[in-house]
Amino acid sequence: xxxxxxxxxxxxxxxxxxxxxxxxxxxxxxxxxxxxxxxxxxxxxxxxxxxxxxxxxxxxxxxxxxxxxxxxxxxxxxxxxxxxxxxxxxxxxxxxxxxxxxxxxxxxxxxxxxxxxxxxxxxxxxxxxxxxxxxxxxxxxxxxxxxxxxxxxxxxxxxxxxxxxxxxxxxxxxxxxxxxxxxxxxxxxxxxxxxxxxxxxxxxxxxxxxxxxxxxxxxxxxxxxxxxxxxxxxxxxxxxxxxxxxxxxxxxxxxxxxxxxxxxxxxxxxxxxxxxxxxxxxxxxxxxxxxxxxxxxxxxxxxxxxxxxxxx
Amino acid sequence: xxxxxxxxxxxxxxxxxxxxxxxxxxxxxxxxxxxxxxxxxxxxxxxxxxxxxxxxxxxxxxxxxxxxxxxxxxxxxxxxxxxxxxxxxxxxxxxxxxxxxxxxxxxxxxxxxxxxxxxxxxxxxxxxxxxxxxxxxxxxxxxxxxxxxxxxxxxxxxxxxxxxxxxxxxxxxxxxxxxxxxxxxxxxxxxxxxxxxxxxxxxxxxxxxxxxxxxxxxxxxxxxxxxxxxxxxxxxxxxxxxxxxxxxxxxxxxxxxxxxxxxxxxxxxxxxxxxxxxxxxxxxxxxxxxxxxxxxxxxxxxxxxxxxxxxxxxxxxxxxxxxxxxxxxxxxxxxxxxxxxxxxxxxxxxxxxxxxxxxxxxxxxxxxxxxxxxxxxxxxxxxxxxxxxxxxxxxxxxxxxxxxxxxxxxxxxxxxxxxxxxxxxxxxxxxxxxxxxxxxxxxxxxxxxxxxxxxxxxxxxxxxxxx
Numbered sequence: 063x064x065x066x067x068x069x070x071x072x073x074x075x076x077x078x079x080x081x082x083x084x085x086x087x088x089x090x091x092x093x094x095x096x097x098x099x100x101x102x103x104x105x106x107x108x109x110x111x112x113x114x115x116x117x118x119x120x121x122x123x124x125x126x127x128x129x130x131x132x133x134x135x136x137x138x139x140x141x142x143x144x145x146x147x148x149x150x151x152x153x154x155x156x157x158x159x160x161x162x163x164x165x166x167x168x169x170x171x172x173x174x175x176x177x178x179x180x181x182x183x184x185x186x187x188x189x190x191x192x193x194x195x196x197x198x199x200x201x202x203x204x205x206x207x208x209x210x211x212x213x214x215x216x217x218x219x220x221x222x223x224x225x226x227x228x229x230x231x232x233x234x235x236x237x238x239x240x241x242x243x244x245x246x247x248x249x250x251x252x253x254x255x256x257x258x259x260x261x262x263x264x265x266x267x268x269x270x271x272x273x274x275x276x277x278x279x280x281x282x283x284x285x286x287x288x289x290x291x292x293x294x295x296x297x298x299x300x301x302x303x304x305x306x307x308x309x310x311x312x313x314x315x316x317x318x319x320x321x322x323x324x325x326x327x328x329x330x331x332x333x334x335x336x337x338x339x340x341x342x343x344x345x346x347x348x349x350x351x352x353x354x355x356x357x358x359x360x361x362x363x364x365x366x367x368x369x370x371x372x373x374x
Numbered sequence: 375x376x377x378x379x380x381x382x383x384x385x386x387x388x389x390x391x392x393x394x395x396x397x398x399x400x401x402x403x404x405x406x407x408x409x410x411x412x413x414x415x416x417x418x419x420x421x422x423x424x425x426x427x428x429x430x431x432x433x434x435x436x437x438x439x440x441x442x443x444x445x446x447x448x449x450x451x452x453x454x455x456x457x458x459x460x461x462x463x464x465x466x467x468x469x470x471x472x473x474x475x476x477x478x479x480x481x482x483x484x485x486x487x488x489x490x491x492x493x494x495x496x497x498x499x500x501x502x503x504x505x506x507x508x509x510x511x512x513x514x515x516x517x518x519x520x521x522x523x524x525x526x527x528x529x530x531x532x533x534x535x536x537x538x539x540x541x542x543x544x545x546x547x548x549x550x551x552x553x554x555x556x557x558x559x560x561x562x563x564x565x566x567x568x569x570x571x572x573x574x575x576x577x578x579x580x581x582x583x584x585x586x587x588x589x590x591x592x593x594x595x596x597x598x599x600x601x602x603x604x605x606x607x608x609x610x611x612x613x614x615x616x617x618x619x620x621x622x623x624x625x626x627x628x629x630x631x632x633x634x635x636x637x638x639x640x641x642x643x644x645x646x647x648x649x650x651x652x653x654x655x656x657x658x659x660x661x662x663x664x665x666x667x668x669x670x671x672x673x674x675x676x677x678x679x680x681x682x683x684x685x686x687x688x689x690x691x692x693x694x695x696x697x698x699x700x701x702x703x704x705x706x707x708x709x710x711x712x713x714x715x716x717x718x719x720x721x722x723x724x725x726x727x728x729x730x731x732x733x734x735x736x737x738x739x740x741x742x743x744x745x746x747x748x749x750x751x752x753x754x755x756x757x758x759x760x761x762x763x764x765x766x767x768x769x770x771x772x773x774x775x776x777x778x779x780x781x782x783x784x785x786x787x788x789x790x791x792x793x794x795x796x797x798x799x800x801x802x803x804x805x806x807x808x809x810x811x812x813x814x815x816x817x818x819x820x821x822x823x824x825x826x827x828x829x830x831x832x833x834x835x836x837x838x839x840x841x
Contacts, residue, residue: 122492122493122496123492123496123513123514123516124841204663204664205663207663208661208662208663208664209658209661209662209663210671211663226657226660226661227661228660228661228663229656229657229658229659229660229661230657230661231819314806314807315806315807316660316806316815317656317657317660317815317819318815318816318819318821319807322807327807330805330807333489333492333493334489334801334802334805334807334808335801335802335805336492336496336801
């Protein structure tokens with residue numbers, strides 16, 4: 063019977079689709095076409111080009127003489143300056159990401175309470191995220207941290223001789239890290255949205271069980287918002303490894319390369335030395351490192367991220 | 375049916391709008407990369423819309439010494455505010471003199487300018503006329519393909535106004551005249567006399583006196599120094615010292631003329647200045663948190679009382695000083711050695727993009743900026759003391775030249791006896807992450823001994839000149 067039915071269906075002649083039908087069926091493609099064009103031309107093509115260049119000695123003004131070499135990748139892991147930049151970048155990311163997340167969550171938690179003028183504070187805390195990479199902030203930061211700047215002047219009132227924040231290699235990275243942590247606004251807004259979504263009845267239940275505010279925070283709030291913490295962790299990690307503006311506008315990578323992040327070195331290699339091959343290789347190494355960290359973060363999810371649609 | 379039509383119309387409209395938006399964004403970005411809208415100068419009075427559109431027009435008009443096509447030219451330069459406004463004024467005059475030619479300008483401060491222009495040169499998208507550093511010819515136009523050979527337009531540009539030995543400095547590797555020098559410059563000492571008076575120290579004219587000043591300044595105040603030298607300044611000062619002692623140019627052709635021992639001696643000399651409180655350490659200057667010495671509060675208020683700077687930069691440093699402080703041009707120090715060390719070089723030059731669609735009109739613009747008497751009266755010494763005889767005569771007659779710049783320039787050109795190789799300013803060496811910075815900061819921070827620093831410096835220089 064089924065066989066017969068199939069044969070009958072097959073026997074029905076297929077109606078040829080009109081141009082109008084094809085257009086209607088594929089209208090979605092027309093909508094994504096501008097994006098697709100942009101993606102292919104401005105993302106995929108440059109990425110493919112840079113992958114190719116990373117295996118060459120391509121220099122903007124000397125051209126390309128060697129193709130298919132691994133020398134750039136060997137140099138990335140053997141050149142002192144690049145290895146130092148990688149170490150500084152790791153240090154920078156591992157200092158700023160946790161600090162920024164903790165700070166953003168803490169402020170979001172406070173701003174989630176019904177306090178007077180809360181909208182003003184939310185806006186005020188978000189502003190640094192907008193201004194972070196501007197030249198004006200660089201000037202401000204230098205005015206605060208220079209030897210006779212605001213910070214050392216304040217420390218001087220308490221009889222403390224402040225260090226040379228900008229010129230001492232042991233402190234300069236701290237200044238750059240602080241700039242990043244200060245720009246916690248965007249992460250804060252996301253946390254704030256997540257906090258708003260925590261069901262109130264869970265707090266009520268916890269309160270009935272005798273949980274105080276801190277216990278409620280660590281045993282109710284944090285577990286519920288772990289997906290958002292995870293999201294912020296991944297995005298902040300990516301942004302930290304790609305950070306460029308802070309060291310570029312404040313210290314130019316100095317003193318003694320103590321704030322030279324890999325992104326700054328890529329820029330210098332590409333646009334000061336015109337060594338596009340080496341710059342591309344560094345960029346790809348950075349890409350792979352970032353990918354590894356992101357994969358680790360995703361794999362770790364099952365141990366600490368709670369999704370409400372999961373069983374148990 | 376009507377509903378279906380509306381849906382389709384909306385869908386088509388949305389796609390069109392998105393495509394248009396994407397295209398618009400693309401145009402906007404490209405525009406930003408090449409031309410600053412805010413800096414575009416259009417002479418509306420002299421050029422109506424129809425004329426300004428006539429980029430490809432073959433319409434010609436008689437003007438001055440010849441004919442020209444109506445067109446739009448682009449020009450780029452770097453500098454400070456006074457140079458920007460003077461150049462804009464000169465361009466307005468050019469457009470007035472040559473109705474039908476519109477000039478669009480792109481300009482900025484020096485920071486990041488070379489990176490921007492280098493990529494434009496590599497992409498062939500640079501402006502028609504460009505103010506260039508003389509070493510850009512060697513670095514970006516080694517085969518003569520980036521800049522136009524100005525000899526081809528010697529009937530438009532009066533090259534005879536410039537000394538042939540200066541012109542020779544702007545030749546590309548293939549012998550073409552890649553640029554025309556605007557001015558010559560060299561490094562010279564400038565002093566804040568007010569501070570010297572306060573400290574009770576005479577302005578030094580010899581090396582011994584300079585060393586003695588270090589002691590006097592230290593006694594006056596720990597944060598007072600007779601001279602301030604950044605990393606690149608230290609490099610030039612070291613070369614000045616070595617040339618004074620040994621007489622040789624730093625580099626000739628592809629040969630570094632100094633041995634490891636001699637370079638070590640030069641670096642030790644620089645370190646001795648720091649040890650004697652003549653110059654602040656690199657860490658001290660970095661701790662000031664200023665982008666450059668002229669913006670450094672310690673220079674502005676006289677804590678740093680001397681600089682070793684290009685003669686063409688004098689006005690910038692003078693203008694930065696607090697009101698009432700006396701700024702004077704110093705003399706080259708005696709007792710440095712048996713030779714008159716130091717070098718002069720082409721301060722900057724005008725060059726025409728080899729891809730320029732209107733090379734003759736671009737050449738007219740270069741000739742105007744170089745040699746025109748009225749332009750010279752506007753531009754004065756904004757780009758240093760002009761090497762063009764006609765421009766110099768006009769600017770001098772007008773009394774528009776900055777006295778300090780004139781004095782410094784004359785002292786430099788009368789004293790220095792060495793030549794500078796164009797590779798000296800190669801970005802691999804000179805940029806903030808280059809070899810000079812590494813060596814001089816490393817030495818000052820104590821990361822390198824003088825011997826180690828000398829080895830790094832020699833390797834770095836040899837790597838560049840061997841290419």
